[in-house]
């Protein structure tokens with residue numbers, strides 16, 4: 577029964593945190609403060625009343641429109657809240673209370689914000705990538721993968737992609753990986769360790785190639801269209817954090 581309440585409370589907390597992540601996604605790329613001004617309609621600037629800040633429900637009640645000016649409110653807002661709530665629910669059930677739960681939730685929140693900011697603006701803010709790398713390394717002293725794997729992970733995450741980026745630049749005469757992607761890989765390495773950051777890089781590359789091919793075949797893009805790699809890295813890192821461990825065990829089994 578205690579587990580039930582922990583999971584339920586975590587889910588509710590997740591909905592509220594999702595609402596804050598929306599603020600980060602919207603304001604970080606614009607260099608705006610996260611705290612001031614209070615939430616307002618981005619169209620008419622009216623300050624939102626308390627019930628308009630209730631996650632998911634407010635959007636449903638308002639049917640996705642501002643009460644005053646009628647401007648549409650993107651469905652992305654309630655979706656981010658719902659997804660964050662689901663992630664908190666799942667993680668509380670999967671990990672139980674402790675440092676690992678805190679570590680994975682912080683990491684998941686960073687990935688959600690990076691996913692959307694890279695998709696919309698093609699940037700990965702340093703405050704999350706570099707700041708998060710430091711937080712991930714510190715947390716690795718009390719959680720898996722341990723500080724040694726975390727340290728190797730953040731070096732591999734930073735170094736290998738740097739070499740790949742250099743090779744890509746010489747072969748294609750264009751930038752494939754930006755420095756933001758490299759810093760994001762260091763972040764993933766710091767939180768998940770060296771094995772899972774390599775898995776993340778592999779999964780993200782496959783995902784990116786498949787989506788790229790799909791876009792070319794439907795003639796909506798060409799070979800030079802730069803896809804936001806950080807967006808694919810975020811999806812791949814979520815997968816690696818949730819399901820990567822058995823895959824690594826299976827793979828390492830070949831070398832025994």
Ligand SMILES: [Zn+2]
Nearest residue numbers: 617620642645
């Ligand atoms: Zn409005």
